[in-house]
Structures are given as structure tokens and as C-alpha cells.
Amino acid sequence: MTTAHFDDPKVRAFMEGARIAILAPTRRDGSPQLSIVSFAFLDGNIVVSTARDRAKTKNIRRDPRVTLAILRTDPLEPSARPAGQPRAEGVYVYGRAEIVDRPPEELVPLAQPIGVRAGRPEAPEALAARLLRENRIILRIAPERVVVSESTAARLAQEK
Numbered sequence: 001m002t003t004a005h006f007d008d009p010k011v012r013a014f015m016e017g018a019r020i021a022i023l024a025p026t027r028r029d030g031s032p033q034l035s036i037v038s039f040a041f042l043d044g045n046i047v048v049s050t051a052r053d054r055a056k057t058k059n060i061r062r063d064p065r066v067t068l069a070i071l072r073t074d075p076l077e078p079s080a081r082p083a084g085q086p087r088a089e090g091v092y093v094y095g096r097a098e099i100v101d102r103p104p105e106e107l108v109p110l111a112q113p114i115g116v117r118a119g120r121p122e123a124p125e126a127l128a129a130r131l132l133r134e135n136r137i138i139l140r141i142a143p144e145r146v147v148v149s150e151s152t153a154a155r156l157a158q159e160k
Helices: 009-016 055-062 104-117 124-133 150-158
Strands: 002-004 021-025 035-037 040-042 045-051 065-073 088-100 136-148
Touching: 002 150, 009 040, 009 065, 009 088, 009 136, 009 150, 021 055, 035 045, 040 104, 045 055, 045 088, 045 104, 055 088, 055 136, 065 136, 088 150, 104 124, 104 136, 136 150
Parallel strands: none
Antiparallel strands: 002 136, 021 035, 021 065, 040 045, 045 136, 065 088, 088 136
16 A cells, blocks of 8 residues: 555646445444445545444444545456456545535525536435435545555556
């Protein structure tokens, strides 16, 4: 693993190309609690939308430390990939999650980029209604440390 900077252009381009991530807050017993999430970048942070009553929300209220594994997968069959190229590559963001629990209208500016990146843009009024109906909040993750897998670091080093 290689330490990287969140704002490194190559690392950022890699993360921008990913559509989903695995969020890992810590359970009470210390084990990771994994969830597949959509995410977006906003003002130097990563934002994720989740339901207020989910286990990840409860775990983050107790301990805000999280890891976000941002993965990109290669859809090609092994025989179609260049020799030695892994099927998946990853960037791991370690940070602290802040729970943003406000009225839906105030969450819209934080939630809209997530829907746009996931290919599901919504009008502000429709998004506010859905946030209310689904009892959603926003997790704002402040990156503290970024680590890149060795295979990802090697590939990024070769890019211009």
C-alpha cells in the first residue's frame, strides 16, 4: 500500500471514475460493518446518503472513524486483460464521518451530487420529498489519510 494525497490529480481521477464504494464504520465489538454506497465529492469531503435508522448511522454516532474503499473493477474477462493487470483496483480513504441531520430542503445541496454521480439526478423538490419519505441523512466524510493499493499506484505512476 502507498500513502497518497486526497487532492493528487491522478488519485482524484481514479476516485472520480468509480461509482460505488464500500463504507466501513466500526461496530461496537470493534469489527467493521460494511455497506455498499454511492458517494460524491463536495468541498474537499466525501458525501454519502443513508437512512437515519441504519446500522452504519448508529455505529458512526458512537465512533465517527470510517474507512471508505473506493473500487474500480475491470469488466474484462481474465483472458482479455493485459498480463498481470488485477481485476479490481482501489483507493482507501480513512477519515471521520459527520452526521448531517437537517430538514430535507437543507440536505438537497449535499445529496444532489450523489444522485448525479450515480446516474439518478432529481429535481430539488423531488429529492427533498424522497429524503423526507426515506428518512435520510447525509454522512460527510473528512479524509484524514488516503492509501492506494500497490497495483493502482503502479498504474497511476505510468499515466501521464
